[in-house]
Amino acid sequence: xxxxxxxxEALRLQEGESSSLNCSYTVSGLRGLFWYRQDPGKGPEFxxxxxxxxxxxxxxxxxxxxTKKESFLHITxxxxxxxxxxxxxxxxxxFNKFYFGSGxxxxxxx
Amino acid sequence: xxxxxQTPKFRILKIGQSMTLQCAQDMNHNYMYWYRQDPGMGLKLxxxSVGAGITDKGEVxxxxxxxxxxxxxxxxxxxxxxxxxxxxxxxxxRGQGDNQPQHFGDGTRLSIL
Numbered sequence: 530x531x532x533x534x535x536x537x538e539a540l541r542l543q544e545g546e547s548s549s550l551n552c553s554y555t556v557s558g559l560r561g562l563f564w565y566r567q568d569p570g571k572g573p574e575f576x577x578x579x580x581x582x583x584x585x586x587x588x589x590x591x592x593x594x595x596t597k598k599e600s601f602l603h604i605t606x607x608x609x610x611x612x613x614x615x616x617x618x619x620x621x622x623x624f625n626k627f628y629f630g631s632g633x634x635x636x637x638x639x
Numbered sequence: 640x641x642x643x644x645q646t647p648k649f650r651i652l653k654i655g656q657s658m659t660l661q662c663a664q665d666m667n668h669n670y671m672y673w674y675r676q677d678p679g680m681g682l683k684l685x686x687x688s689v690g691a692g693i694t695d696k697g698e699v700x701x702x703x704x705x706x707x708x709x710x711x712x713x714x715x716x717x718x719x720x721x722x723x724x725x726x727x728x729x730x731x732x733r734g735q736g737d738n739q740p741q742h743f744g745d746g747t748r749l750s751i752l
Contacts, residue, residue, distance in 0.1 A: 533681070535681075538679070560737070561737065561738070563740055563741075565740075570745070570746075571745050571746070572643070572729050572731070572743030572744050572745050572746055573682070573729075573741075573743050574743070575740035575741070575742070578738055578740060580738075616681060616682070618682075618741075620737070624737050625670070625687060625689055625695070626684055626687060626697060627672075627684070627741065628684075629674075629681035629682040629683075630681050631679065631680050631681040632681055
């Protein structure tokens with residue numbers, strides 16, 4: 530069964546303190562990985578899609594990378610507005626279903 | 640730019656009552672999904688649909704029913720509400736193509752007392 534695990538569950542950073550979030554998965558065949566950001570009281574908002582090992586995507590202070598077994602979301606010099614829960618998801622065999630990790634709650638202090 | 644619209648935003652039900660959570664999308668997406676999110680947990684798939692008239696079960700379908708009579712609407716029905724169904728419910732839609740992300744509504748917060 531496909532499974533997605535995210536770590537850490539929560540991360541507290543000072544503004545400007547860079548760090549990384551991890552998303553590991555067990556799937557029968559990598560079909561891609563999606564990152565989302567979720568603000569309190571809101572639905573998840575799409576950030577990135579990664580398809581193949583070695584692929585990288587960037588958006589402002591965020592960079593997502595992908596290996597055969599895991600993905601990292603690197604946050605460089607974060608700001609308080611980056612505080613949110615970050616979710617990753619992998620598609621099922623036929624892309625009809627998606628399996629989500631439990632998320633990493635990021636808190637960036639000024 | 641409505642995207643995915645969910646109603647109501649909040650609801651309190653008594654045990655044994657029934658209700659329908661509404662979801663509508665205006666992007667002409669074929670795929671639609673219902674998830675529940677419990678505190679500190681990720682999204683668990685309840686039901687999904689690949690097009691009008693076609694629905695299928697997800698990971699946690701027990702206690703719920705869906706229908707998809709139009710491309711735009713995907714209502715979720717709770718019959719005989721139970722405290723275990725207290726959660727935040729999210730609806731999402733997705734366009735055709737493997738690289739298409741899901742677009743989410745802002746959720747319905749449901750409490751069963």
